[in-house]
Amino acid sequence: MTLEMWLVLGILATAVFLFITEWLRVDVVAVGVVLALMLTGVLTTGEALAGFSSTAVLTIAALFVVGGAVLHTGLAGAIGRRILTVAGNSEWRLVLVIMGAVALLSGFMSDTGTVAVLLPAIISLSINTKISPAKLLIPLAFGSLLGGAMTLIGTPPNIIVSDVLRDAGYEPFFFFSYTPMGLILAAIGIAFMLFVGRRLLPDRTVIVEKQIVATPKELLDTYRLPENLLRLRVRRGSELIGRTVIESALRDQFDVTVLKIMRPPSLWELAESGSTDADPKDTPIIPDEDVTIQRNDVLVVQGEDDAVNQAAIRWHLAVQPAKPKDSKALLSREVGVAELLLPPRSSLLGKTLADVRFGTTYRLTVLAISRPGVGDKLDLKTTQLRFGDTLVVQGRWRDISHLRDFRRDFVVMGEPESEIDRPPRSKARWAAAIMVGMLVLMVGEFVPLVTAALVAALLVVLTGCLTMDRAYDAIDWKSIVLISGMLPMSTALQKVGLVDVIANGFVETLGERGPLAVMIGLFLLTSLFTQVLSNTATTVVIAPIALVAAETLGIQPQGFLMAVAIAASMAFASPVASPTNTLVMGAGNYRFSDYVKVGVPLILLMLVAVALLLPLIFPF
Structure with missing residues (x-):
């Protein structure tokens, strides 16, 4: 072992430790990895920063934008709800339809986005059918992970292993290269959940009973929010004049919330407009942190009568009853x-x-x-x-x-903002057409994958499916920085020879038992790491090892790399293994042990299926 090898191992071990403990954000850790590799001289500046210009990173970022358009226009929700209408009231049928539907959607868009869209509908279904959400939500999360393994764009690890093949001079995976094995695994996973998994799931309802997904208007009624509205007029000489809402400390000191500021027009504005209205209209202002309170402003506030009166005395304000239109301070287009x-x-x-x-x-x-x-x-x-x-x-x-x-x-x-800020239905049709066009370009290989994704991302903005600001918001920048920062670690492992050392260790240990034993070892290692690390970070590290192991054995590497990509999606045994697992944990009132009881047997079942069938699809 050389000094450079120990340096890279130390950086990798530190990164893994920080990923597991979450003492720092994963994107911060990834940037730290880049800097450490540069400062130690293991990589040149160009090599360390190459991840930020990787075609895999650009493709994934563009796919986030396209997926954001599908979500924002309501297309994903409409498709999901249409599918769920056939589910009926049977728990068995609900699990079958939910897992099938989410697997189908996750093959073409973000796993997390798919689960977030369907989660409210499934909670409502569970309430209406008197079936515990705990029986339905882990199947929802697991179905999304299985669906991600069915297409090239289903999950980032699939794109990463395809790029590893291409960079090494091999033919990369095509759009539907994953589909035969992915469909088999999805069918096995759904069957397992139907006949075994759902019987291992708990039957808890306590949290969800408090958690019915309501529209914004229903929330106003449920929490009786309009009832405690009052007005406070800022009198001449009030010490509030010139202060911001935060500086007023109305919330901290008196438990009074300023919802809106109604500002009357100045004499200058009245003169300019030539208005003769005896009751000129006030200008509504959202009380942002940089808005200062002026004389004669009317603060629409929420709070108990006694608290509002105390605040009025402290700041020399006049208390007035709320007007019917003041309830709009709680709910509007803004x-x-x-x-x-x-x-x-x-x-x-x-x-x-x-x-x-x-x-x-x-x-x-x-x-x-x-x-x-x-x-x-x-x-x-x-x-x-x-x-x-x-x-x-x-x-x-x-x-x-x-x-x-x-x-x-x-x-x-739910999607609370969709009640107010949903694009016209025609935009959903545009989003559907653009996504179908993108898939045609990818499947037909008329242009490179990254080109098809970038064209689609540009079109969803140009057609108004997403504004440019929303397009930026749709990108999971934490994931982008994570991938960009960890790709140089793969380069470093190869450059200092650690990939060869680890791959040779695999071959020496398991190679005597044949390529199948090595593939099983890679699957187990990947699936173990992906329970505690990002599946993307895991793939970036292990994919090059799988490639070199295959080359050392003198066999085609596609089977090994496909096994790594599939194992990276088998994040079933921990609530933190995937954002989808975390997303359903609270809503289903799950415990860590629930994921272990259902997830570990499912991972082992997937391992058996991969060991038996993957060599037939991608012969060694």
């Missing part, structure tokens, strides 16, 4: 309300809203906290948040949508 569920690994657990400075950090106001089994109103200042708590938040729709970027901390229930 602002709205939504429910957020706190998953088991949220960084907010054990903290109060004040501890995390929720309003400042996320630019949203928490109106209520709901806790399963607790009927009393929880204090917004002092309540320490727990797993399963639901926060009702109010603010701009765009800020609510941005919470989807914090997947570890929140699950945004």
